[in-house]
Amino acid sequence: MKSMALINILLVDDSEDDVEFTLKALEKTKLANSVSVVNDGIEAMEFLRKEGKYATAPTPSLILLDLNMPMKDGREVLTEIKEDPNLRKIPVVVLTTSQAEEDIVRSYELHANCFVSKPVDLEGLVKVVQRIDDFWFGVVQLPTER
């Protein structure tokens, strides 16, 4: 483990229920983390750019991004993140119920760091979230904060 500093994860998902389940799953992971939640793409970009009410928002170490959302969807958010030199190094995990080949291909084309199909049951979700957490905060080396 690299540091005991609180790891911040940004969860972008419009479904209240899915947010609840993902939070629950994150709660069950071993690593300490704090999670910020936004419900659409516009809020996500405001959060990441520390605009408006997000002026004091932390820079997340990892983004969990849903694809299908109103107003600004995950594909647009992904595009904007990866075009922004300040944001593009934050790993983005696309976490969606979609299993469509076109969504997978499109996500990687837009430089998603990985695409994970969200399991439909809680048990599966807990396992997947645990693995995401383990991998990104236990295995990989992330760039250090500026």
Add this chain to the structure above:
Amino acid sequence: MFSSPLFELVLESITEGLIVADQSGKFVLFNAAAEQILGAGPTTGAPVEWATTYPTYLPDSDSLCPAEELPLVRALSGETVRDMHLRIRRPDGSVRDLSCNAHPLVDHQSDKKGGVVIFRDISDEVSIHQKLEETVTALRISNKDLEQFASVAAHDLQEPLRSVSNYLQLFLEAVPTTDETALRYVERISAALKRMQALINALLNYARIESRARPFQPVDCAVVVANCLENLRSSIKDKDAQVTVGELPVVLGDESQIGQLFENLISNAIKFSHEQPVISISAEIKGRLCEFRVRDNGIGIQPRFHERIFLIFQRLHAVGKYDGTGIGLSICKRIVARHGGDIQVESDNDRGSTFIFSLKCAEDSIQ
């Protein structure tokens, strides 16, 4: 140039309109049917005036047909015209659709030239065709709606279902209980949710028979049935079922759908049994069709239910007794219908059931 009593009789007895003109455009013959169809008698006007005298239009156009495109005018200039569609407005205002054939005429004895046009009223055919097209369009829209409905079922209906199931689990973690009644309720809720999920999936499969259809190609039924038996291996083993497969031909169809058809029928044969299931699958070639029989020694079906079992979501037994969604046979029926055939059952209480359906043989399996 043409006259004999027999010829006159023939001319007046045919239902097609017939007009003959000489080279100058003067009408030499004009039969009764022509007058009836056009709603007007012969004219002495020149060919350039014909389209005005008998207001003639090209289909889907509001302006008069140019004189040089009229079939008889074309015939007079040596051209043969086949099945040309024209529309005329009769003096009484009614509009009729005509199919016209025209041909140049040469009388070798007198060296006179001319032309003939023969036409019939196809208004009824045109309107039937239009109605048919409208019906097909309406059907297409309704199929599209069904597909839309299916994707709604897939996504929007399943989502809240998943939430209920997950919250149930979280609820149990938040409020642990050892109360037997409470635990039994939880179990029932879970079972109901699973069933709902299965129903939605079944409905989705049903809707996708058309929308996910693949083009027909030769399908080896022996291979398809062998795969089905492999898929059903565990339930065959559980019930110690005896399955005999006769010689099966190559048919023309959608392989995955034909697989689903056999699998549904065989799994029903295994499921609806009260002793060791004995199942036989056979085929008999009848001309270009192949008749399949899937026979079992199971609980059978009373004749009064023989039609109902193919309807969607119809079940003859309580959910607890035989599980399933009540959609399997309606899927079978829809698959067979898409392949141009029909499916029937021969059965009675406690006498087993035989499901009979036909599929088209692939060319090379017809001897």
